[in-house]
Amino acid sequence: MPTTTEPEWSTESARSPGHGRTSGRRGRRRAGRVHPALYLFPLPALAIYVVFFAMPTLQAVQYSGTNWDGFSADYDNVGLGNFERILTGDDLFMNALTNNLKFMLVVVVFQTIFALGLAIFLVKNTTASTLLRGLFFFPTVLSSVSVAYTWKFIYDPNFGLANRVLEFVGLEQFTSSYLGNDTAAIYWVAITQIWFHAGQMMVIFIAGLQSVPAELYEVAEIDGAGKWKQFTAITWPMIAPATAIVVAYTTIQSFKAFDLILGLSGNPPRYSMDILSTRIYTGFANSEFGYAAAESLIFMAFIAAVVLAQRRILKFTQKDV
Amino acid sequence: MRFNLTRGVVLTIYAVIILVPLAVVFFGSFKTTPELFDSPFGLPSSISFDNYDTVLNEQNLSQAFLNSVLVTCSSVALTLFIGSLAAYATARIPGWPGWLIFGFLVLGMTVPAQANMIPQYALFNQLGLLDSRIGLVIINVVVGLPVAVFILGGFMKTLPREAYEASSLDGAGPLRTYWSIVLPMSKPSLAATAIFLFVIQWNDLLYPLLFISSDSKKTIPLALLDFQGQFLTDYPLLFTGVVIASLPMAITYVLLQRYFVAGITAGAVKG
Numbered sequence: 001m002p003t004t005t006e007p008e009w010s011t012e013s014a015r016s017p018g019h020g021r022t023s024g025r026r027g028r029r030r031a032g033r034v035h036p037a038l039y040l041f042p043l044p045a046l047a048i049y050v051v052f053f054a055m056p057t058l059q060a061v062q063y064s065g066t067n068w069d070g071f072s073a074d075y076d077n078v079g080l081g082n083f084e085r086i087l088t089g090d091d092l093f094m095n096a097l098t099n100n101l102k103f104m105l106v107v108v109v110f111q112t113i114f115a116l117g118l119a120i121f122l123v124k125n126t127t128a129s130t131l132l133r134g135l136f137f138f139p140t141v142l143s144s145v146s147v148a149y150t151w152k153f154i155y156d157p158n159f160g161l162a163n164r165v166l167e168f169v170g171l172e173q174f175t176s177s178y179l180g181n182d183t184a185a186i187y188w189v190a191i192t193q194i195w196f197h198a199g200q201m202m203v204i205f206i207a208g209l210q211s212v213p214a215e216l217y218e219v220a221e222i223d224g225a226g227k228w229k230q231f232t233a234i235t236w237p238m239i240a241p242a243t244a245i246v247v248a249y250t251t252i253q254s255f256k257a258f259d260l261i262l263g264l265s266g267n268p269p270r271y272s273m274d275i276l277s278t279r280i281y282t283g284f285a286n287s288e289f290g291y292a293a294a295e296s297l298i299f300m301a302f303i304a305a306v307v308l309a310q311r312r313i314l315k316f317t318q319k320d321v
Numbered sequence: 322m323r324f325n326l327t328r329g330v331v332l333t334i335y336a337v338i339i340l341v342p343l344a345v346v347f348f349g350s351f352k353t354t355p356e357l358f359d360s361p362f363g364l365p366s367s368i369s370f371d372n373y374d375t376v377l378n379e380q381n382l383s384q385a386f387l388n389s390v391l392v393t394c395s396s397v398a399l400t401l402f403i404g405s406l407a408a409y410a411t412a413r414i415p416g417w418p419g420w421l422i423f424g425f426l427v428l429g430m431t432v433p434a435q436a437n438m439i440p441q442y443a444l445f446n447q448l449g450l451l452d453s454r455i456g457l458v459i460i461n462v463v464v465g466l467p468v469a470v471f472i473l474g475g476f477m478k479t480l481p482r483e484a485y486e487a488s489s490l491d492g493a494g495p496l497r498t499y500w501s502i503v504l505p506m507s508k509p510s511l512a513a514t515a516i517f518l519f520v521i522q523w524n525d526l527l528y529p530l531l532f533i534s535s536d537s538k539k540t541i542p543l544a545l546l547d548f549q550g551q552f553l554t555d556y557p558l559l560f561t562g563v564v565i566a567s568l569p570m571a572i573t574y575v576l577l578q579r580y581f582v583a584g585i586t587a588g589a590v591k592g
Contacts, residue, residue, distance in 0.1 A: 034413055038495045041410035042422050044403045045466055052463040053429055056440035063440060070443060118335065121328045132332060134578055135339055140585060141570045143524035145545045146563040150342050153349075153556050159358045161345065195338065203582050227324060256433060259526040259542070266549055267530075280435045284442070284531075293439050300436045 063293035070289035082294035093295060095271060096279035099186045103275060104254040106190040111250055115198045119205030136199035148263025151192040155179050179264060182272040189264055189273055193257055201246045208242025244314055248307045255303050350561040357557055372561040382565055384537060385544035389523060392454050392540055396461035397518045401511060404469030409503050412477035423474050429467030434527055442531055452534050460528050465518045476510035513584035523570060541566045
């Protein structure tokens, strides 16, 4: 069963094919022993992957330099014109980017803290913990549209649960129109996203926490270290791999919260909730294939850049303690 | 002591925050709109399946449900089959060719759907695979393959070499070894992969939205998205759709929770 540390292992091994101790030895011993027919086994996978995945990915690069509408037989090459327009003069793209960054920031920070807190509370394998973990994880298996409709009702300004609860506890002044409030809508979507996926991240943290040797805490206890000191000196550095995975995955998820946005906002998405993935889709739906392809490449580069930057920041805080 | 008190309070509040919306939706699917607005938190005054009748028969969600079952089951089975063949080969082929194939297939995990969906749409259009359930199965298999090879290949590399060798000494060819040794030994990772794919593909909205235009071929998430325009504030009908869409996942989750956690965590690296 691959564990959360799997990605580390696989990239490392992939980087040094045949040089790893085990694979080299195994390779020699195996050489000549495998049946030639084994080389046919990956062919179905490779065939459909090349035709339907690898080539379209490369074609996206080609489209990005054109003004193709997706249907006409001919189109013009516009060079880097699409990229120029996106990065300098496209208010819709900038709006989606800004919304996406706000959304990402809130989700990454709060969902991660939240998931880690829940994981610390539920790390022991008692019956109650197992049950609660099961409950907290549950929203993850629902479809985004289902979650969106559930939260549409919570946020409904007239009949919704949120305003009703606020009125009930005497906090009428905090009632709101939620998704109807253009400046706040994206943050309300972020809260829904956290409800949706915090349990999933909690599970990754629990796996990380359970791999920390209990003796470390015992020694710290003897040395008189308090809970907070134990957390900063032992837990945080020890769960670094789990944190890196959670943060990267949460980031990617928050760039791709496409279904949730469409469910909460309707299709086409409202300006106040538009994020990059919905923007690319809208461009596509409006037959701006070339332009949307250029947007999608920027989108991909952006995700990669953010994930790499986060790794550096995380490494820094973990070295610091 | 203070830790335990905080723990109890936080966990209780969070449990309420998760449970109450789910309960409101579930019970709400048996209510009328006035009843829901009147007492959203209460139990339904009577168990009426009128909403279910409307949604399944008049709105034809039963057809969408059937489409989802067909598309998801075929996609998962095909992805597992093609993916496990490739994973087995990459785990056994010695030296760099094995790694190269593995690395190439797994690289797909880092490409977000939005990056290649436009050329994919054009390609499917050329091949006449738009607005077709077969087209949906193909795209699901393609998108699921990298994760499947990643999870299965990682697992198969850890299987003891002796198992493969003993079988080939007995004169079994690779196909036989795959079928009677590798697949049975890989059951836990096959289950985790299957669950991961099942959740992703059952819930997927993007590809049906891109590829499917006829009502009769829509899958559940897409049909559910269409509800929004029609029943802007008829929440009981929306909730009924939500319950129908979620029930298969919810039931499977309760029965196979262990595999859900394993599968979704293993697939968590999917970009």
